Amino acid sequence: MIIGIDVGGTHTDAVLLSSNGIEKKVKVSTDSADLFNTILSGFKQLLKDIDPKNIKRIVISTTLTTNAIVQQNMKPVGMIVSAGPGVDPKSFSTGEHYYCVAGSINHRGREKASVNTMEIEDIAKKLKKAGIEYVGVVSKFCVRNPSHEILIKRILNKYFKKIFLGHHVSGNLNFPRRIATTHLNAAVFSLHKSFFEAVKLSLEQKGLMVPIQILKADGGTMSLESSMAFPGQTVLSGPAASIMGAIPYAPSKQDAIVLDIGGTTTDIAFLVDKAPLLEPMGIQRGQYKSLIRSLQTDSKGIGGDSTVRVIGKELVIGPDRLGPAMAFGGPEPTPTDALFVLGLMKDGDRKNSVKGIHKIAMEMGLTDNETADQIFKKCCSIILKKTFEMIDKLNSKPVYTVHEFLEGYKISPRKILVLGGPAKYFAKKIEELYHIKTIAVPEYSVANAIGAALARTTCEVSLNADTEQGIVTAHEEGFAEPISKTYSEDDLIETAHTLLKEKAINFGADPDNIGEVEVVEFQKFNIVRNFSPRGKIFRTKMQLKPGIIKGFENILQ
Amino acid sequence: MLKALNKTGLVFFPAFDWAIDPTHPEREERLLYTQDQVTEEGIFDINGIIEYKPDLVTYQDIQRAHFCVPDEKTITTQSHLISAGGAKAIADAVLNKEVKNGFALVRPPGHHSMRISHGGRGFCHINIEAIMVEYIRSQFGIKKIAIIDTDCHHGDGTNDIFWHDPDILFISLHQDGRTMYPGSGFPEELGGPNAKGSNLNIPLPPGTSTEGYLYVIRNCVLPAIEEFKPDLIVNSAGQDNHYTDPLTNMNFSAQGYAKLTSLLKPDIAVLEGGYSIEGALPYVNLGIILALAGLDYSGVIEPDFNLERLKQSVSITDKIKKTTDLVNSYWRQKKELRQKAGTPGDIAVRHREIFYDTDNIFERQKEKVRICRDCGGCFEIDSNAQPGHHILAVHIPINACKACIEAGYKFFDQADKSKFNKVFLQDRTKNNYEIK
Numbered sequence A: 001m002i003i004g005i006d007v008g009g010t011h012t013d014a015v016l017l018s019s020n021g022i023e024k025k026v027k028v029s030t031d032s033a034d035l036f037n038t039i040l041s042g043f044k045q046l047l048k049d050i051d052p053k054n055i056k057r058i059v060i061s062t063t064l065t066t067n068a069i070v071q072q073n074m075k076p077v078g079m080i081v082s083a084g085p086g087v088d089p090k091s092f093s094t095g096e097h098y099y100c101v102a103g104s105i106n107h108r109g110r111e112k113a114s115v116n117t118m119e120i121e122d123i124a125k126k127l128k129k130a131g132i133e134y135v136g137v138v139s140k141f142c143v144r145n146p147s148h149e150i151l152i153k154r155i156l157n158k159y160f161k162k163i164f165l166g167h168h169v170s171g172n173l174n175f176p177r178r179i180a181t182t183h184l185n186a187a188v189f190s191l192h193k194s195f196f197e198a199v200k201l202s203l204e205q206k207g208l209m210v211p212i213q214i215l216k217a218d219g220g221t222m223s224l225e226s227s228m229a230f231p232g233q234t235v236l237s238g239p240a241a242s243i244m245g246a247i248p249y250a251p252s253k254q255d256a257i258v259l260d261i262g263g264t265t266t267d268i269a270f271l272v273d274k275a276p277l278l279e280p281m282g283i284q285r286g287q288y289k290s291l292i293r294s295l296q297t298d299s300k301g302i303g304g305d306s307t308v309r310v311i312g313k314e315l316v317i318g319p320d321r322l323g324p325a326m327a328f329g330g331p332e333p334t335p336t337d338a339l340f341v342l343g344l345m346k347d348g349d350r351k352n353s354v355k356g357i358h359k360i361a362m363e364m365g366l367t368d369n370e371t372a373d374q375i376f377k378k379c380c381s382i383i384l385k386k387t388f389e390m391i392d393k394l395n396s397k398p399v400y401t402v403h404e405f406l407e408g409y410k411i412s413p414r415k416i417l418v419l420g421g422p423a424k425y426f427a428k429k430i431e432e433l434y435h436i437k438t439i440a441v442p443e444y445s446v447a448n449a450i451g452a453a454l455a456r457t458t459c460e461v462s463l464n465a466d467t468e469q470g471i472v473t474a475h476e477e478g479f480a481e482p483i484s485k486t487y488s489e490d491d492l493i494e495t496a497h498t499l500l501k502e503k504a505i506n507f508g509a510d511p512d513n514i515g516e517v518e519v520v521e522f523q524k525f526n527i528v529r530n531f532s533p534r535g536k537i538f539r540t541k542m543q544l545k546p547g548i549i550k551g552f553e554n555i556l557q
Numbered sequence B: 001m002l003k004a005l006n007k008t009g010l011v012f013f014p015a016f017d018w019a020i021d022p023t024h025p026e027r028e029e030r031l032l033y034t035q036d037q038v039t040e041e042g043i044f045d046i047n048g049i050i051e052y053k054p055d056l057v058t059y060q061d062i063q064r065a066h067f068c069v070p071d072e073k074t075i076t077t078q079s080h081l082i083s084a085g086g087a088k089a090i091a092d093a094v095l096n097k098e099v100k101n102g103f104a105l106v107r108p109p110g111h112h113s114m115r116i117s118h119g120g121r122g123f124c125h126i127n128i129e130a131i132m133v134e135y136i137r138s139q140f141g142i143k144k145i146a147i148i149d150t151d152c153h154h155g156d157g158t159n160d161i162f163w164h165d166p167d168i169l170f171i172s173l174h175q176d177g178r179t180m181y182p183g184s185g186f187p188e189e190l191g192g193p194n195a196k197g198s199n200l201n202i203p204l205p206p207g208t209s210t211e212g213y214l215y216v217i218r219n220c221v222l223p224a225i226e227e228f229k230p231d232l233i234v235n236s237a238g239q240d241n242h243y244t245d246p247l248t249n250m251n252f253s254a255q256g257y258a259k260l261t262s263l264l265k266p267d268i269a270v271l272e273g274g275y276s277i278e279g280a281l282p283y284v285n286l287g288i289i290l291a292l293a294g295l296d297y298s299g300v301i302e303p304d305f306n307l308e309r310l311k312q313s314v315s316i317t318d319k320i321k322k323t324t325d326l327v328n329s330y331w332r333q334k335k336e337l338r339q340k341a342g343t344p345g346d347i348a349v350r351h352r353e354i355f356y357d358t359d360n361i362f363e364r365q366k367e368k369v370r371i372c373r374d375c376g377g378c379f380e381i382d383s384n385a386q387p388g389h390h391i392l393a394v395h396i397p398i399n400a401c402k403a404c405i406e407a408g409y410k411f412f413d414q415a416d417k418s419k420f421n422k423v424f425l426q427d428r429t430k431n432n433y434e435i436k
Helices: A035-047 A064-070 A117-129 A147-156 A175-205 A237-249 A335-341 A350-364 A368-395 A402-407 A423-434 A444-454 A489-506 B028-040 B059-063 B078-095 B128-140 B156-161 B210-228 B254-264 B281-293 B314-332 B334-340 B402-414
Strands: A002-007 A011-018 A021-029 A057-061 A078-082 A098-101 A111-113 A134-139 A162-165 A212-215 A221-223 A255-261 A266-272 A298-300 A308-311 A314-317 A413-419 A437-440 A459-466 A471-474 A479-482 A517-529 A532-544 B003-013 B047-052 B101-106 B145-149 B168-175 B199-204 B232-237 B268-271 B347-356 B361-370 B379-386 B390-396 B422-427 B432-435
Touching: A002 A035, A002 A237, A002 A444, A011 A035, A011 A444, A021 A035, A021 A444, A035 A175, A057 A237, A057 A444, A064 A175, A078 A117, A078 A147, A078 A175, A098 A117, A117 A147, A134 A147, A134 A175, A147 A162, A162 A175, A175 A212, A212 A237, A237 A255, A237 A266, A237 A413, A237 A444, A255 A368, A255 A423, A266 A368, A298 A368, A308 A335, A308 A350, A314 A368, A335 A350, A335 A368, A350 A368, A368 A423, A402 B078, A413 A423, A413 A444, A423 A437, A459 A489, A471 A489, A489 A517, A489 A532, A517 B028, B003 B028, B003 B078, B003 B281, B028 B281, B047 B078, B047 B281, B059 B078, B059 B128, B078 B101, B078 B128, B078 B268, B101 B281, B128 B145, B128 B156, B128 B232, B128 B268, B145 B156, B145 B210, B156 B168, B168 B210, B199 B210, B199 B314, B210 B254, B210 B314, B232 B254, B254 B281, B268 B281, B314 B334, B361 B402, B379 B402, B390 B402, B402 B422
Parallel strands: A002 A057, A057 A212, A078 A098, A078 A134, A134 A162, A255 A413, A413 A437, B003 B047, B003 B101, B101 B268, B145 B168, B145 B232, B168 B199, B232 B268, B390 B422
Antiparallel strands: A002 A011, A011 A021, A212 A221, A255 A266, A266 A298, A308 A314, A459 A471, A459 A532, A471 A479, A517 A532, B347 B361, B361 B379, B379 B390, B422 B432
């Protein structure tokens, strides 16, 4: 049996699954001041009368890091950044204790200016004096050559508890995002560590000895041990959990939309042949941009509790939420109240809903029922409009080869999967309005926990081979090997495959069921100087796509 | 958090799967390190910098600027259509006011392609700026456009396309034609009889550094633009004036390019040449992008930059001043020069020989243009390419007067079809392109 638990903002959902389907599901309120006891009470209820020896897998998704960011109670950490030519690195400051230092590596990974060890020593002493325990080190183009970061770490080691290096974060280029991501890892590390060590200990005391898996923002899992190096990857795992929970119901070989309709917002995501689309670079939310691999989701300010008002004869829904629906004692009418008026939802105070909707109806000059229907329709159409805007944007994203330009994949969804409290009413209405096959995901109220339980390990490796310089590297994995002039694309793919497999096993994947390997990117270039070939550059990115672990694909049908 | 002072649009199309041939300077690798630099700098994350997908230009788009012989399909590849489409996408973004300015970082380049194109010359098959400019004039009704070509090679293709057009101010800064392909672009080349002075050519001596370039910009280009009062400024932003370029002998720098951009304030910049793909392009492109966006570019300095080594000699400075004075005097006399060029209604004849180095074609042209004071004047070109085709091309300019429209149709109607493989008519007043 396996367990999935998703600690959300208001509720914590937990499920126990076996090859027969859902054995048990539990919903408890989240105490955001005490996530530890929230998780424990979830486990306690789930494991009542269950022999812990039967549990083979545990996956946890929490809002721990997300909360730390939102509430800005991250630990102050030091950042040491070396840039070289380009945009002023001061623009990417993470706050106090941010130092820009000498040293420069160029785009080919060649050293152009060296590190000043005296300067680093001085900064180390200053940081130490300021009580800093954790430090992030990022150099521009460290993805091509991490030697400066490694050198700086060596100097810092004796002063600090743990040093986080930029080139471990991702194989992708993007210096400002790498700074932000390294900073995040350093800043949430101690919180993450103490929290999960406590969870692990309590589960062991309950007799649960299986390794704990943590859900990441890309809808995949990593082992608790490997999460210690990248605690930032757990940010926004909640929306990922829900999307993963919809996958069993997605069509094969077709595109689908996932809508998770919550109280305040609706999360929108896309599945292509049962695999969720990923952000090309990493999580971005407003001004915050990172290199954290994540599902391509967007959160729009419309949900069941969005405020409904009339502005100049126009019905306006959201983007704000002033409280719950009036049916549940809220202050202003909401789409949920419209569902009460229409007689679709029942277990609440319908009288209050009618009062709220009637006020809107007066302003619109319509009956209460007509008004409720219009609100419901408008709510559906806003959600769908935002969805289609996202599809247009995805389909017009820039490409860099003639081939991709001419053959580029276009998303055209054939099915909509709806999650969240009012999912079944919305699914029906959307299908009626848009004539796209739309279903409410069965067990939608715990789909997030199911998604967490079923998510498989994901990871990515990026390799760069340069036969002129005679080296193949995957610095994110700490890998570098000399190569000859005859090194070929096949050699690179083979090396990438081996590295990916190793990484997956380190991340806690089952070696016999690693899942489908996908080449995300492959490029090759002839290096030519003065009209004569000097060598070749090969680049590849290979990944394990997010998906569902083997043996559980069909249990929910 | 960085925020662009000017909203800037970028099209980045490095055509990572297209080359003229594997070891040619115009190959897959050319923009690789630029992409690495721009991505690592997080340029596309800057608030106010927007990346656009290139468009694909249609044959109709090309037919506004070119006579392609035998036709568009034969002399272009998909990559040419996307490259020109990149410039077009930026034009749309700028003219629809989605952004204040824009930069098309595309390849292959286009500024050596002339109005009649029998194939590739100077790595160019179709002229991406000219196609964009003609698209802008047809689509957005803009009349006066200044094109400033800062590529190190004379922009002879663009110069040719707008040779007779008084509404386009074309200025090319380039290494002296006596020392550099394509061997043209001397101060005396001022445009056709109806457009004298609206083409300015400023040859610069080998060894010109940042100081010399900025001198010409401040003392010749900007004053001419100020007087011409264009509705739009386009920069053909070639990057081969850089001190590390393998094909040229100049001493320009990334800082210089960025300063030039902030002085010129182009609405649209389009990448042209530039073949120092590791030492120059990553830094020059970054400098241009930051300058367009109004962001600080003072940190964009090549790792091996050495101000002392790149200093310009006194004799070079003198030469540049003399050339600038000469060009300025032509600019001041443009009215008189047009008066002297001929009597309205007369036909002026010009003979030319054009070599296509990329495709090894030799072309002879005989051009007849109607002298006119009211418009750019219609013209016909008898063009014979070896190997290739013998054609006659008739052009009626976009703002043509009634007499020139009539004369243009007369050229076309009277053309003896048996003498030519094809006879073309490009009537820009009606956006009409005909072949007989």
